[in-house]
Amino acid sequence: MKYGIIGLTLVFVLGSSAVFLAEGEPAPPQRPRNVVKTEREWSKQLSPAQYLVTRQKHTEPAYSGKYVHNKAKGVYHCVCCEAELFSSGTKFESGTGWPSFWRPIAADSIDNEPDYSMAEPRVEVMCNNCGAHLGHVFSDGPPPTGLRFCINSLSLKFAPEAQTASPKAKAKTGSALSKAKASKEATKPKPDTKTPAPEGDKPKPEAKSPK
Numbered sequence: 001m002k003y004g005i006i007g008l009t010l011v012f013v014l015g016s017s018a019v020f021l022a023e024g025e026p027a028p029p030q031r032p033r034n035v036v037k038t039e040r041e042w043s044k045q046l047s048p049a050q051y052l053v054t055r056q057k058h059t060e061p062a063y064s065g066k067y068v069h070n071k072a073k074g075v076y077h078c079v080c081c082e083a084e085l086f087s088s089g090t091k092f093e094s095g096t097g098w099p100s101f102w103r104p105i106a107a108d109s110i111d112n113e114p115d116y117s118m119a120e121p122r123v124e125v126m127c128n129n130c131g132a133h134l135g136h137v138f139s140d141g142p143p144p145t146g147l148r149f150c151i152n153s154l155s156l157k158f159a160p161e162a163q164t165a166s167p168k169a170k171a172k173t174g175s176a177l178s179k180a181k182a183s184k185e186a187t188k189p190k191p192d193t194k195t196p197a198p199e200g201d202k203p204k205p206e207a208k209s210p211k
């Protein structure tokens, strides 16, 4: 029932995009994001070019991005929210001028949606954590998936493998890391927690006399 209401609300909110749904298809997975910021907050945090690509769905010019020819080992994170998106192990030279991957780092790290903004329908790829526009996915990629995730460098932030602690180093700094993680968890704001309004000022309903 809860999902039914959400679905109905989405159809209402999305308006025109809902007409593209095939009959019997559920509403598009416009899932609530873990990281939600206003356009003003995003524009402050990002460079103008990063903002245009990730929040306004622009595409960087081919071969203009800094990761097109990056062959270093490591993990590509979302430039907006730092979520892990792609591993260097799945990057390949597509010859398109954009960093290309044949698989995201995890199935739930990305979200996708049909994109009808051009004559040829495409499938848009977004960061599942914050909704950032990343690029598009095509079905002309290499094995084993046959997919080509065509991603803007501007929406990515590469962390070389050397920066990732080796198991040995991890063991040494384990306690420090877990402490840091714990304090991070503790200070994490909880958007769902609402401060209850003070009751004191509210007029109290008239007391009924006992029968």
Ligand SMILES: [Zn+2]
Residues within 6 Å of the ligand: 078, 079, 080, 081, 082, 083, 127, 128, 129, 130, 131, 132
């Ligand atoms: Zn993100």
